Amino acid sequence: MEAPLLNDILIIFGLSIATLYVCHKLNLSIIVGFLFTGVLVGPYGLGLIDAVEEVELLAEIGIIFLLFSIGVELSIKDLWKMKRVVFLGGFLQVAITAAVTSIASLELGYSYNEAVFLGFLISLSSTAIVLKILQTRAELHSLHGKNILSILLFQDVIVVAMIVVTPILAGTGETGIGAILQILAMAFAIILLVIVASRWIVPYLLFQITKTRNPELFMLSIIVICLSVALLTASIGLSLALGAFLAGLIISESEYSHQALGNILPFRDIFLSFFFVSVGMLLDVGFFLERPFLIIFVAILVMLAKSFIAGFVSSMMGYPMRTSVLTGIALSQVGEFSFILSKFGLDAGLLDVHTYQIFLDISIFTMAATSVAIAISPRVADLVAKLPIPPILKNGLSSNKLSFLPDKNVQLKGHLIIVGFGFNGRTVAKAAKAAGIPYVVIESNPQSVRDGLEAGHRIFYGDASQESVLEHASINTAKVMVIGISDAPATRRITWMARSMNPNIHIIARTRYLQEVEPLYELGANEVIPEEFETSVEIFVRLLRRYLIPEDQIKQFIADVRSDSYEMLRSLSSEPISLADMQFDIPNVDIVSLRVPLGSEVVGKTLKDLDLRHKFGVTVLAIRRGLDVITSPDGDTKLLEGDILVLMGKHEKLEQFGDLFVNVDDN
Numbered sequence: 001m002e003a004p005l006l007n008d009i010l011i012i013f014g015l016s017i018a019t020l021y022v023c024h025k026l027n028l029s030i031i032v033g034f035l036f037t038g039v040l041v042g043p044y045g046l047g048l049i050d051a052v053e054e055v056e057l058l059a060e061i062g063i064i065f066l067l068f069s070i071g072v073e074l075s076i077k078d079l080w081k082m083k084r085v086v087f088l089g090g091f092l093q094v095a096i097t098a099a100v101t102s103i104a105s106l107e108l109g110y111s112y113n114e115a116v117f118l119g120f121l122i123s124l125s126s127t128a129i130v131l132k133i134l135q136t137r138a139e140l141h142s143l144h145g146k147n148i149l150s151i152l153l154f155q156d157v158i159v160v161a162m163i164v165v166t167p168i169l170a171g172t173g174e175t176g177i178g179a180i181l182q183i184l185a186m187a188f189a190i191i192l193l194v195i196v197a198s199r200w201i202v203p204y205l206l207f208q209i210t211k212t213r214n215p216e217l218f219m220l221s222i223i224v225i226c227l228s229v230a231l232l233t234a235s236i237g238l239s240l241a242l243g244a245f246l247a248g249l250i251i252s253e254s255e256y257s258h259q260a261l262g263n264i265l266p267f268r269d270i271f272l273s274f275f276f277v278s279v280g281m282l283l284d285v286g287f288f289l290e291r292p293f294l295i296i297f298v299a300i301l302v303m304l305a306k307s308f309i310a311g312f313v314s315s316m317m318g319y320p321m322r323t324s325v326l327t328g329i330a331l332s333q334v335g336e337f338s339f340i341l342s343k344f345g346l347d348a349g350l351l352d353v354h355t356y357q358i359f360l361d362i363s364i365f366t367m368a369a370t371s372v373a374i375a376i377s378p379r380v381a382d383l384v385a386k387l388p389i390p391p392i393l394k395n396g397l398s399s400n401k402l403s404f405l406p407d408k409n410v411q412l413k414g415h416l417i418i419v420g421f422g423f424n425g426r427t428v429a430k431a432a433k434a435a436g437i438p439y440v441v442i443e444s445n446p447q448s449v450r451d452g453l454e455a456g457h458r459i460f461y462g463d464a465s466q467e468s469v470l471e472h473a474s475i476n477t478a479k480v481m482v483i484g485i486s487d488a489p490a491t492r493r494i495t496w497m498a499r500s501m502n503p504n505i506h507i508i509a510r511t512r513y514l515q516e517v518e519p520l521y522e523l524g525a526n527e528v529i530p531e532e533f534e535t536s537v538e539i540f541v542r543l544l545r546r547y548l549i550p551e552d553q554i555k556q557f558i559a560d561v562r563s564d565s566y567e568m569l570r571s572l573s574s575e576p577i578s579l580a581d582m583q584f585d586i587p588n589v590d591i592v593s594l595r596v597p598l599g600s601e602v603v604g605k606t607l608k609d610l611d612l613r614h615k616f617g618v619t620v621l622a623i624r625r626g627l628d629v630i631t632s633p634d635g636d637t638k639l640l641e642g643d644i645l646v647l648m649g650k651h652e653k654l655e656q657f658g659d660l661f662v663n664v665d666d667n
Contacts, residue, residue, distance in 0.1 A: 038280020062271030071248020090154020126335035142487035170348035320463035333366035424484035499524030608635030618649035
């Protein structure tokens with residue numbers, strides 16, 4: 001029996017394994033790998049696929065699941081917290097990019113509707129590629145990382161509206177007053193549907209289903225909800241993708257959203273791979289080879305234009321030049337949602353085959369170049385910062401409204417400079433304020449500066465990687481600098497600049513990963529605290545306590561590790577003695593380890609002489625003497641200096657017993 005679809009799926013997945021492996025080695029996105037797979041198996045490549053229509057159907061399902069997952073992941077509460085950057089910054093980036101692209105397209109001879117649609121396509125960036133790279137570089141929580149995420153969130157939402165508008169631009173949808181009223185009526189009905197379904201209908205249905213504790217039933221229910229709402233919107237003239245997005249939005253505010261997303265992700269990833277393969281199948285390699293310089297030139301022009309626009313918008317939002325440059329370069333590519341939107345435009349007749357081929361070539365080139373562009377973006381930002389740019393542009397276009405610079409007439413001396421007003425920065429500032437230590441905070445997020453000023457902190461707006469900003473903070477007379485930001489390249493630059501401007505300042509830098517420690521020391525940091533290491537130390541300390549290692553030995557271990565530049569485990573015995581089996585849970589009963597101190601009155605006495613059980617209600621379970629362990633010691637066992645007693649008793653009794661011993665918990 002022949003099974004052409006099954007044969008095609010096997011070919012696609014088999015080639016995908018090879019191409020994805022090569023992309024991984026070349027540090028390229030998996031999306032590029034799937035697109036290249038489509039090129040190989042498509043009619044312009046090796047022509048290995050027969051069931052082209054079936055593959056496109058699977059791709060359509062992938063789009064449905066993708067929009068559904070976006071709806072599920074979309075938290076209206078989180079969007080509202082970042083509303084200024086998401087809605088204003090995101091809107092400006094999309095609107096300006098679309099407008100510039102539309103004007104350029106009109107000049108090239110495209111019709112008004114076609115030009116607007118091309119503006120839609122170019123305005124979107126790749127959420128999957130950018131967030132993956134930022135996560136790998138540990139920059140997702142940096143200032144520019146949060147800014148990039150906010151703009152990408154808006155793009156992910158606005159693409160749904162673009163899909164709805166596409167038939168109208170193509171002339172296949174109704175226009176005029178009646179059509180507008182009809183759209184408004186449908187919008188009202190959709191909003192009402194989302195509110196009613198998300199508050200009452202879906203939560204009740206899913207609650208009844210989850211009571212069965214049947215995961216298969218829950219998974220099928222989620223898929224049915226997704227497809228049902230998608231078909232409902234399609235039946236009233238809207239797209240399947242919009243319905244899938246609304247279905248996800250309905251579930252997103254319920255307590256079942258995380259489980260629903262976990263169930264749908266495998267299906268989304270599998271079917272979405274078919275979508276990118278189907279796009280690659282339409283890519284004509286011969287078309288690119290006929291005009292490679294033109295396509296590469298236009299692709300570079302697109303990346304430069306998008307970088308400039310996104311950077312300009314970030315500057316308008318109040319971000320400094322460095323953050324704006326990093327944001328702009330990260331958003332310079334054409335994204336995966338543009339592929340989805342382009343398929344709608346191709347089907348609706350807004351794109352001809354020639355334009356579609358140019359768009360595919362440009363998009364793939366920009367996506368492939370993204371990792372390289374982001375890698376060099378810190379150096380580009382440093383070069384831009386050195387240009388003779390007006391301060392209002394370097395510090396952000398809204399910085400003239402932020403009177404956050406300290407009074408130049410007030411001379412700080414011997415003070416603390418805190419870079420960053422996130423969780424770490426706020427904690428250090430509060431501690432310095434309580435201890436009466438003079439300090440000043442440098443923060444490049446305007447809203448954080450406002451919050452800091454309202455809380456009474458000495459904080460001003462600026463980019464600490466710029467020499468002029470450090471001068472405003474009186475870097476030459478400062479005693480200590482604490483760098484608490486999440487941006488690794490910026491931390492390195494600030495460390496180097498602070499050391500060059502003040503050779504005597506003590507620099508304490510925080511970083512996320514151990515690999516950043518050595519470079520920061522080389523640049524002049526006195527102390528580097530990696531979160532990755534401190535977390536591992538805390539885990540190991542708790543582990544040692546479970547193994548009843550005395551607290552003084554644990555503290556010595558921590559001191560040795562930190563003083564030896566994080567050479568872990570040096571002070572531990574190579575033959576540890578495990579007493580973990582003795583640790584168990586008894587209500588109101590503790591098991592602790594106490595060391596017999598030098599000169600204690602119990603030294604030389606036997607357990608019988610001490611009569612611990614009768615006087616204190618404490619039982620000696622074991623005595624650790626060097627590497628030996630005396631289990632169930634009898635009454636004639638004498639205690640020696642340095643013995644570690646493993647004791648069991650009620651908490652309050654053990655506290656009373658601590659007068660005879662040095663309780664390691666109090667050391």
